[in-house]
Each structure stands twice: as structure tokens, then as C-alpha cells.
Amino acid sequence: MVSLIIVGVILFWGAFPLPWTTAFTPLSSTGSLTHREITQMAILRKTAEVCRDIATAEGQQFTLVIDNRLTVSAVRKACSSSVLSELRFYGAILGIYLSNAAIDAVFVLSAKHHVDNEAFREGRSLITQGVASVKFSMQQGSYICARVTLGGVCHTLQDFYSHSNWVEMGNTVPFRNLTRPDLPLNNLAGPDTQTCRNCIGQNCGENILPEILLQKKLTSGYFSLFFSTKPAGKCSHGGSSDRTSTREPVGGINKDEISSSHGSYHYRAADLAINATMELLEDIRLAAGNLAFLGLMGLSRTSLLAFVIDTTGSMSNDIEVAKRVSFNIIDSRRGTPNEPSEYILVPFNDPGFGPLIRTESTDIFKERIRSLSASSGGDFSEMCLSGLLLALAGAPPFSDIFVFTDAPAKDSELQNTIEAMIESTRSRVTFMLTKPFSSRRKRGVLESQRILSRAMSQPEVQLYRDLAHVSGGQAIEVTKSTLSQATTVITDGSTSAMATVLQVMRSPAKAENFSFVLDSSLSNVTLYITGVSPIFTLYSPTGVSQSGSETDGPLGSIQTVGNLWRVKLNSDVQTGDWSISINATSYYSIKVIGQSSVDFLFHFLEQSERGDLTPKDNRPLIGENSTLFLSVTGEDSVTLTDVFLAEVSGSDTVNGTITAVGGTDFLVYLQKIPEGAFVVQMKGLLSNSSSPDRFQRQSPTQFRGSRVAIKVQSNGIVEPGNPFSLSFTLATNAAGGNYTIQARTDRNFNVSVPGSLTLDEGGSAQGTLTLIAPSDTESGSDVTLTITAVDPGSTDSNYVTLRLAVMAEVTDFTRPVCQVVKIKADCPVVCSSASWELYANLTDGNGTGIAKVFINIGNGSLSTSQVMSENGTNVTVAFYNASCCSPEVQVVAVDEVGNVGTCFTSIKRISDNNTIAIPTTNTIFSRCYFVSVSMYLLLCNLIVFFVW
Incomplete structure (x- = not known):
């Protein structure tokens, strides 16, 4: 996930800690807190x-x-x-x-x-x-x-x-x-x-x-x-x-x-x-x-609906399908736990793409997607990967993103950048590929003037397949008339808590048997099979089987559309060992998912110069030992029995040595990183039942090792209009040569970087990158910068992704000030029969001004108004009214740059036996500066009690 979550943490290789540290230990320490x-x-x-x-x-x-x-x-x-x-x-x-x-x-x-x-x-x-x-x-x-x-x-x-x-x-x-x-x-x-x-x-x-x-x-x-x-x-x-x-x-x-x-x-x-x-x-x-x-903290996000849509002339039917699917998901899940909490839409055309629309409002999303229309489009190829790059940068990690297009990518040079973003965000990309109409309109040419279009070539389709498989998504190839039947994968993917049990891909295809474990935490288990005429049979733990030709069988229902077979298992799915035998004429992929809170996160680590294990934010080095920091979610206690790297195109694995470091966190030591693409798989025992429950999970995202490493040091803050420079080091543990360097942002900021760096065998070289954010860039915006390095033979590459904050320099650190003008309270023993009032003046002095005032503690009502003081200062007048049964209030004032002031007032006191309200009609004048909550609680209570 987490790669974009770390700004510029790209380090040199190494795996095991030395016996010394220079701060609270970062991740693991026996007997000490880290x-x-x-x-x-x-x-x-x-x-x-x-x-x-x-x-x-x-x-x-x-x-x-x-x-x-x-x-x-x-x-x-x-x-x-x-x-x-x-x-x-x-x-x-x-x-x-x-x-x-x-x-x-x-x-x-x-x-x-x-x-x-x-x-x-x-x-x-x-x-x-x-x-x-x-x-x-x-x-x-x-x-x-x-x-x-x-x-x-x-x-x-x-x-x-x-x-x-x-x-x-x-x-x-x-x-x-x-x-x-x-x-x-x-x-x-x-x-x-x-x-x-x-x-x-x-x-x-x-x-x-x-x-x-x-x-x-x-x-x-x-x-x-x-x-x-x-x-x-x-x-x-x-x-x-x-x-x-x-x-x-x-x-x-x-x-x-x-x-x-x-x-x-x-x-x-x-x-x-x-x-x-x-x-x-x-x-x-x-x-x-x-x-x-x-x-x-990631708690307000459940499911996400993210569309990247081709809006060229031939996509009219596809856009209508996308509208119907999105509206159905929104309307059918409204008010349910699976209602999408965020929506992302990125249109693309030729030569344009974007903007990215990200909203939590269903009305805004509906309006934006309803306004999409198909028109023009230039030549046959479109800016698909540019639109996808916007979505990957704008969506939260672990998102499912759906791309609708009927044309090849005009910007295929972005493939390395897209793969880097996929590995960084762990997001899954599914391409809905439809065959185009017999003609596509040229920009600036009358509608009657048409040219014959062509279907995408196999290399053009293969690009989409490769990106889908790298991400753990799929490339679904259908006709325009059957597209709506394939959109069940969108409904599945936009459901929260979907865990991957198994995912494999074989190209060229070969007959093979695959086994997987289903556990009791899984529900809504679904298998997706894509390929050219795949022949498969599914077997349950008790030996019951169902072939791919049985639409409704003893194990589940099968839906077929285009190159997709969707197998929905029955709700009373058996736990234990399942298997599937499969073959196809060209290629096939298998994906097994289910809804479960039990999943896992992992991140590659390496040894820092201080000797500690710290995160590595790009591809690990091929042939070198490495370490995984792995966390299991959804359980308070689990037992891991196996963690290994499984080659994508073969059957070889690299087994890890597991060490528990507390809770459900583990360090996994690996002897080497494989040469080719790999996934991370784990197996273990859940302890949520009377008898241990075996479980299995796999990373949907594919990963690769590399023989080149990038190290970047950055403070992560870009000031609008000013050049932002960072130095990076390129190093290799292989043969040297001329390495191609590319740098891109998701916001098209101006970036200058050396086009290449020359490395000796096993050597390193330095480079400097300069980025400029436009002077009108809003503070709080972010920009995703991806730097890629490709070896001389274009067979190996590595990357670094940096999420940089764009912010003008902040000079106002003065917190708002509160002057309590009057407290009026006449609270009897029966508190429900009366109320009390508070009046206060809130000011920000020479600061940026108060942006909002609200109640953090208290069940009363708050109203505010703006006045000008005699010395010309803006004053926010706050009036608070509450039942005597709610005798405490904390007023919070926040200025334009986020400085926070809190003011706590209480009209109660503690007696020997119970808490009683304090009857008072005194007017209290005090100047209460916003200090820490606990200090202010003491100060304000002393003021109120003293006057009483």
C-alpha cells in the first residue's frame, strides 16, 4: 500500500539489523517499545x-x-x-x-x-x-x-x-x-x-x-x-x-x-x-x-466506485452502460454498509484527459457522469494510460478502478510509470474492452466523413492484459452489446472487504491444477476465469465437482460473457481444501476472492545506515536477501505457518522464515528475490473458533525485483511558484551502462531531470531533479512524482514514487483567544427544569482570522455573529445555551491555517457524595487564552468556582 504513503524512502539494499540503534527502535525490539x-x-x-x-x-x-x-x-x-x-x-x-x-x-x-x-x-x-x-x-x-x-x-x-x-x-x-x-x-x-x-x-x-x-x-x-x-x-x-x-x-x-x-x-x-x-x-x-x-485514519472509507472512461465517438453505448451500472450501485446500496463512500471519475479522449473528479456526494457524481457524452476522438488511439494515471494517484490505496475503452493506448510509453503506481498503491485495475463500431469520427471532420476503424491488435490488447494482471485486475473483452452482462465484476469490486485467496495467470496456457483454502470468515466467494476457450472443473473439499459448462450446478452458478467466466459459489460454501483444473488454447487467468475482514499488508524492509530495519519504497534487489514486515488484519491473534514468494509464470517459490513481533505483526526473512514477477502468499490458522481454522491469502498485485536502486532525500513540501529540487542516487549491483531516467507527475507540473545517468559495474551516480508547482496551486494540494530508471537493454527498471505536499509557507502560529463575557446559570437540583447560558468573544488578533467555531463537548446549541471591536479587530461573538443537565462545554475555534483554540467551562462542582450543578447568576469576566485542554480545564474551573 504503503509505498505512496512514504515520501521518498528509497534506500540501498540490506536486510538484517546491526546490534545498535539511535532512536526508539523503528519497527521491532525485544522488550522495548518501538x-x-x-x-x-x-x-x-x-x-x-x-x-x-x-x-x-x-x-x-x-x-x-x-x-x-x-x-x-x-x-x-x-x-x-x-x-x-x-x-x-x-x-x-x-x-x-x-x-x-x-x-x-x-x-x-x-x-x-x-x-x-x-x-x-x-x-x-x-x-x-x-x-x-x-x-x-x-x-x-x-x-x-x-x-x-x-x-x-x-x-x-x-x-x-x-x-x-x-x-x-x-x-x-x-x-x-x-x-x-x-x-x-x-x-x-x-x-x-x-x-x-x-x-x-x-x-x-x-x-x-x-x-x-x-x-x-x-x-x-x-x-x-x-x-x-x-x-x-x-x-x-x-x-x-x-x-x-x-x-x-x-x-x-x-x-x-x-x-x-x-x-x-x-x-x-x-x-x-x-x-x-x-x-x-x-x-x-x-x-x-x-x-x-x-x-x-482510513475509517471513513468503505467501498469506492472509480471509473476511467473513454469519451470518443464510438463509446456512446459504453458510457450509457457505465451510467446505468453506477446509478444502480448507488441507489441499491444507499443507506447500507456497502454504499460507496467515495466516487472517482476520470474521462479521457484524444488529445485530452481528465480532470479527475473525486467526491463523497452521490449527487455530484451522478451529475458528472450524467454529463458525459461521446464525441470526436482524433485518430484510433486514445490517452487511456494518462487518465488511468490520474485515477491511480487520486484514489486511496487498495482501490478497484474500472477502465472503459474500445481503443489502444496512444500513451503506451507510460507503462513503466503505471506499473510503478500500481505496485505503490496496490490498487486493482480492470479493463472493460469492447470492440469498436465500424467507424470513428475524426476531430474537425464532418460526421459524414468516416474512416474504417480496425480492431485492436494483439500487442495493443496485451498491454491492457499485462497491466490488469500486474494489478490483480482483469482484462474483460466483450462486444458492445454484451458489455452490460460483464458489469457484475464492477458490482463485486465495489463491495468492501474483498480479500484475494488465489490469483494465477498462464500465458501461454498449459493444463494445470490449482488448490486453495476457503475459511469460515469468507462470504460471497467468487471465481473469475478469463481466457480463450478455457476448460475447467471445480472441486469442493468433499469431492463434489462442477464443470465450466454447467450454468447452475451443485457448487454454484456460472455466468459467461466474452472472455469472462464468473463462478458464484453457493452461500453455504464449505471450508477446507478446494481445487480447480484448467486449460485453454492461448492464455487464462484465475482469481478467487471473498468478502472477509481477514487480509494482510506487507512492506519490504532494508537496513538503514543507523542499522535499523526501515521501509524500502521500491523494488527489492534481485538475488539479495530481503525482509518483509507483514501485518494480518481482522483478527486479534493469528498463527502464520507459511509466507512465501510465488513466481507468477512458474511454480518456484521462495519460503520465508517467520518471526512474530507483537499482535498480528510479523517479520519474514527471505533468502533471495526471484528473477521474474512474483506474488506474496501466506497461510495460517485463525483463532476465532473453538478449533483452529486454516486460511490462505495472496497479494493481488504482482511485484518484481530489480538490479538497480534509487535513493532520494526530500522534505516533501513544495512551495507554489518556487523551484523544488531534490537529489537522487542511482546504484546497481549488475553491469553498468547508460540508464534512461524519466520523471512524471500526475498534475503535469514542470519537471526537469537528466535524461540518462551512466553507471560503472556495481557503481552509482548522482542526479538532480527540479519541479515547479504553478504559483496558483492551492495549499494542501498534493502531487505524485514518479521517477523511473531503465537499464541499457530495457529489460530491467526501478522507480520511486513520492507524494509531495504543496503548501505556501505558514507564518501564523498564534492560536485564537477567548474572552468569556458572561455566564448566566440558575440551576436547581432538578437539572432538567432549567438551562444556562454562556457569552464569549473569540478573536484571532493579527492572525489569519477565525474560520470556524463549534462545540466539542456539550449538548447545547451554539450561535455566532460577527462584530467589529473599537480597535478595529474582527470579533466572533459566541452564544451557548444548554440544559443544566449538561453543565460542561468546550468551545473550539479554528483559524484559517488550522491553529486550534479550545475553551472549557463548567458550572458543576464535585461534592463528597455526588456531582451537583452550581447555581449562579454572576457575570464572569476573564481573558482565557487557548492553551492545552487539560490546563484550560483547570484554569476555567478555577475562575468559575472562585467568582461563585
Whole structure:
């Protein structure tokens, strides 16, 4: 999935970690908490809180206990009772903590990214600019880009608690000034201030100078992989990788693991990192709103309907079929768990394509697709792959995208870029290929002037077949009159939680038997078979068989149209070992899918220069060992028995060695990457029943290894109108030569890149790319940049995909201010018989202005109006009215750049026996600056209680 979720994480090869680390371990550590666990705990707790608040507001019960023991499956079930796929929820979390882990590889020597070398101001700037970017991206619905940035921000924030002396100073709450540029960073140790003394042997427990702790001076350890120099008397990070720790004062202060220099503080540092991450997520949640926050976490997305449609003259009937199918899906599923939550439409023609329309509104989607019409089209070939590229970049990962066309691709040079996007997003592409009419209209030529068209040649069709098979989709070839019969695959594909059990393709065809396991979590099991005159027989676990010629048989119903056979198994499908024997005259493919929350995610890892396992964001190296980070969704506990790479065109496999790393996460060590295309398959046991239930899953997407690698370092932020440059390194473990370099964006931004780089055998070369976003590009937009490198013989290639945020520089970090003008309350013991009122003035000073005001806590009504103060400041006047039975309110104000202010007021107090409302008619005047929620709760309650 997750490749687009990591900005520019393309590294060199390597698989196994060295015995040293320099931050909370990214993904795996025995007995210690990792960045992965810290990030996931914070996300699950905050997501559960959001779902609890939504349930409470709707008068529903929420019984899930919110603590650090939450699982993805438990939170998903508490947040949604639908058959919502956990793949996107888990995928969103995975994307965030993989981009977190990637910081250790991409910015290995950057002090500010790890808050090393006392780089507190620089680290805070990274955090605050990053959070602003996350909020802008969420406003534009660019959740993938927001997750990338959020992961990096969380890494820097979490490293502060491991690398500084905040814990050693006795602090038990997060350092909120680190995320608040409007608050001062005081009491930092100066550049000449000595902070540490030598450790005594291996004992570093008291190496921070007592006066530093007494005076509450903030410091962090110095770190270098290569040099031992550091300012005199300064603390070091520590560990065998840190050369500075050998220079007096020797030793270190990091708390990355329990075995670290200050390992006794590890769990306290990790706990503070969790709480600080939760506070950061709360700020983002309040700025964006609950629904947008759930979208960021992948929880507001169920099924997706995505169409890429050829609008040339001969496509009139096809467009009408697409309209009917989409309207039927929308209307028949309205109000059900399988109602699409998002719609994407990309038209293409010649020479034009796009724009991409992405909406959550059924009315807007219907209007846009209803307005499509077939006209003109130039010559026979069309800009199909350009339209598909827009859809792949705009759709969430794991989407099913359906392409309607009757013409070959004019832009076939995009094949490498499309394959890179497919591997990155793990989206599936199905081509609905129809035979064209006997003529197609030429642009600018009278309708009466026609030319004879031709059917697509086999190489032209094969391009679509290849892309479909790489993605795990299909190339369905039908006549225009039978297209509507083939659209059942669209209905199936737009249903949420579809898992792939098995998918194979043979070209040329050969007689073969394939076995697969169906488990009790699967429903709506369907087989798709495409090919030229395939002959097949399906066998159940009990030996019952049904041939492909039996329309209605003992195992299911079979529908045939064009080159597609759709086998829908009966609802009482047996669990256990199934098999299918098949042959065809030219080629065939088999796909077995079913609806289930049990699925899996995986990502290739490699060893960073710091020695940790970090994500690899492109093709792994052929012949080298590698590591998979694999997560099973839908269960709280599973047993994996087999994980292997299976060759697509053969029967060879590479078996992996499995190591559990907590929950349903696993590391899988592989001895080598195959030469050809492969898929990832896994088998195991589900523990959701009294007896273990065998299950099998496969990645629908095909992958390839490569002998060339690309490494890119990027901060991921593009400023409109200004050149954005990044350097990349090309390296090979094979013969050298002249490698072709291409770079493209999904938004047609101006990109300049060297056309080629020359590598010696086993060597490397440097290149620089420059990208310019138009000056009118809206902040929060994103752009997907794909860089591909092709070897001299055009037989091998690799790529890097970067999801870059486009954002103008943010200079306003001042939060809105609240002045409570009056509280009027006369609340009797029987609270339901009366109400109370609050009046407040909300201002943003010299900031960008208040964009929205809403109630986060409280069941009353809120109204606002705009006035001008005597000094010319815009004031938002808020009036709140609620029943005395709802004695608390939290007013939230968000300005134009996402700065959040929260104001909590309560008219209740705690007595010895119960909670009672406080009767008061006093007018309370106070100037309440928006600080943290917990601090403001204390402040405002003190004000109210004192006046009373």
C-alpha cells in the first residue's frame, strides 16, 4: 500500500539489523517499545476517543475500554458495525508508522529530525510546519500525503523524550512548548553550558550534572556516526554507533531501549511519547473535525466506485452502460454498509484527459457522469494510460478502478510509470474492452466523413492484459452489446472487504491444477476465469465437482460473457481444501476472492545506515536477501505457518522464515528475490473458533525485483511558484551502462531531470531533479512524482514514487483567544427544569482570522455573529445555551491555517457524595487564552468556582 504513503524512502539494499540503534527502535525490539508501537498505541487510543465522542453525541453506547492494549480489530469494530475492511484502517496506521520509521533512513544524520545536538528550535520548526501541512492536506482530502507528513512529525516529537533530559528532570507530562511556536523555549542549555560528566564504566545513571537537573536546563545528547568531536562538556547520545560518546564526557543519555545508556527511563520516555503523540492528534482532530480525522485514519472509507472512461465517438453505448451500472450501485446500496463512500471519475479522449473528479456526494457524481457524452476522438488511439494515471494517484490505496475503452493506448510509453503506481498503491485495475463500431469520427471532420476503424491488435490488447494482471485486475473483452452482462465484476469490486485467496495467470496456457483454502470468515466467494476457450472443473473439499459448462450446478452458478467466466459459489460454501483444473488454447487467468475482514499488508524492509530495519519504497534487489514486515488484519491473534514468494509464470517459490513481533505483526526473512514477477502468499490458522481454522491469502498485485536502486532525500513540501529540487542516487549491483531516467507527475507540473545517468559495474551516480508547482496551486494540494530508471537493454527498471505536499509557507502560529463575557446559570437540583447560558468573544488578533467555531463537548446549541471591536479587530461573538443537565462545554475555534483554540467551562462542582450543578447568576469576566485542554480545564474551573 504503503509505498505512496512514504515520501521518498528509497534506500540501498540490506536486510538484517546491526546490534545498535539511535532512536526508539523503528519497527521491532525485544522488550522495548518501538516507534511503531508508540505511534499505533496513540492512534488507536485517539481514534477510539473520537468514535466514543461520536457515539455519545448520537446517544449510543460505547463500551470499549480505551488503554494501551487496544487492537486495530477492536477499535474498528467499536467504530463501525459494518463489514468495513480493516485493510484501509490498518493500512493508514501502517503508512503513518512506516513513514515514521523512514526518518531513521532518509534523515539519518539530521540532528533536527531526531532532536539531537540540542536542536530544539529546529526540531520544533519541523513539527509545527509539518502539522500545518497535515491540516492543509486534510482540507483538500489528500489523506495519503497527510499520513506521510504526520509519520515524520511523530518521529521527531517522540525522539525528544528519548534523546533529551526531559524525563530525567522529573517531568510527568509532555513538553507542550515543543509543539507550540507561540510559546517560548526557555531554559535551554546554552552552547557553552556543560551538561554531563563521565559515566562510571557502564553505569550512566548519574552522568547528567546535578545543577542541570536542579536548574531544569533542557539538553539533548550529541550524535555522530563518523566524528567524535562535540562541544566541551556536552552529553552524548550514547551507544556503539555514536562516535561522540567516546569523547569526554563519555557515555550517553538516550532511552531508546531498556539496554540503552539511560534505559531505566525507557518506559517513562515511551509513555510520555505516547501522550505527546495523542495531544498532537487531538490538535489535528479539532482542526479538521471528527469525520476528517476518521478519513485520515482510513475509517471513513468503505467501498469506492472509480471509473476511467473513454469519451470518443464510438463509446456512446459504453458510457450509457457505465451510467446505468453506477446509478444502480448507488441507489441499491444507499443507506447500507456497502454504499460507496467515495466516487472517482476520470474521462479521457484524444488529445485530452481528465480532470479527475473525486467526491463523497452521490449527487455530484451522478451529475458528472450524467454529463458525459461521446464525441470526436482524433485518430484510433486514445490517452487511456494518462487518465488511468490520474485515477491511480487520486484514489486511496487498495482501490478497484474500472477502465472503459474500445481503443489502444496512444500513451503506451507510460507503462513503466503505471506499473510503478500500481505496485505503490496496490490498487486493482480492470479493463472493460469492447470492440469498436465500424467507424470513428475524426476531430474537425464532418460526421459524414468516416474512416474504417480496425480492431485492436494483439500487442495493443496485451498491454491492457499485462497491466490488469500486474494489478490483480482483469482484462474483460466483450462486444458492445454484451458489455452490460460483464458489469457484475464492477458490482463485486465495489463491495468492501474483498480479500484475494488465489490469483494465477498462464500465458501461454498449459493444463494445470490449482488448490486453495476457503475459511469460515469468507462470504460471497467468487471465481473469475478469463481466457480463450478455457476448460475447467471445480472441486469442493468433499469431492463434489462442477464443470465450466454447467450454468447452475451443485457448487454454484456460472455466468459467461466474452472472455469472462464468473463462478458464484453457493452461500453455504464449505471450508477446507478446494481445487480447480484448467486449460485453454492461448492464455487464462484465475482469481478467487471473498468478502472477509481477514487480509494482510506487507512492506519490504532494508537496513538503514543507523542499522535499523526501515521501509524500502521500491523494488527489492534481485538475488539479495530481503525482509518483509507483514501485518494480518481482522483478527486479534493469528498463527502464520507459511509466507512465501510465488513466481507468477512458474511454480518456484521462495519460503520465508517467520518471526512474530507483537499482535498480528510479523517479520519474514527471505533468502533471495526471484528473477521474474512474483506474488506474496501466506497461510495460517485463525483463532476465532473453538478449533483452529486454516486460511490462505495472496497479494493481488504482482511485484518484481530489480538490479538497480534509487535513493532520494526530500522534505516533501513544495512551495507554489518556487523551484523544488531534490537529489537522487542511482546504484546497481549488475553491469553498468547508460540508464534512461524519466520523471512524471500526475498534475503535469514542470519537471526537469537528466535524461540518462551512466553507471560503472556495481557503481552509482548522482542526479538532480527540479519541479515547479504553478504559483496558483492551492495549499494542501498534493502531487505524485514518479521517477523511473531503465537499464541499457530495457529489460530491467526501478522507480520511486513520492507524494509531495504543496503548501505556501505558514507564518501564523498564534492560536485564537477567548474572552468569556458572561455566564448566566440558575440551576436547581432538578437539572432538567432549567438551562444556562454562556457569552464569549473569540478573536484571532493579527492572525489569519477565525474560520470556524463549534462545540466539542456539550449538548447545547451554539450561535455566532460577527462584530467589529473599537480597535478595529474582527470579533466572533459566541452564544451557548444548554440544559443544566449538561453543565460542561468546550468551545473550539479554528483559524484559517488550522491553529486550534479550545475553551472549557463548567458550572458543576464535585461534592463528597455526588456531582451537583452550581447555581449562579454572576457575570464572569476573564481573558482565557487557548492553551492545552487539560490546563484550560483547570484554569476555567478555577475562575468559575472562585467568582461563585
